[in-house]
Amino acid sequence: MEDEFADRSSFENMGNEIKEGAAGFNPALIVLLLVLGLLLTFLIGNYVLYYYAQKTLPPKKKKPVSKKKMKRERLKQGVSAPGE
Template identity: 65%
Template sequence: MADEDFDFTDKVPPSLDRAGNSASQGFNPGLIVLIVVFGLVLAFLIGNFVLYTYAQKNLPPRKKKPVSKKKMKRERLKQGVSAPGE
């Protein structure tokens, strides 16, 4: 084999060529994926915020669960008031 077969000193691979015309290759695919993912997350968060504010304005307040008679009796005993019928 001759030495000129392996002489790569004057050649630079296109991926490492900073001085070359890299703008003609298009956008970096990693950057495109990052922008798309960030955009989707941002849209999700903004959508949730809009739905939350809409619900706060337009939905009626939640109904409270009815208090059981047993709990009412216990609360009255704590306050020192005797429950009726005792």
């Protein structure tokens, strides 16, 4: 009978040692992995949205150039503006 109890206690001790060894990850490691995972997901999501927008949205329209700017550019190039 004593042998049975001796075997049982040794198995219980082995179980406790295994539980102590695999108590869990360091909480700081879990937080770090979670933050890095969220950051990576955010960056990849932004890249995918940017790529999708570049493919599907029409190009931006350019603002019309004002008459003053056109006149100034012509004068810089040496071409006289009409009516002068």
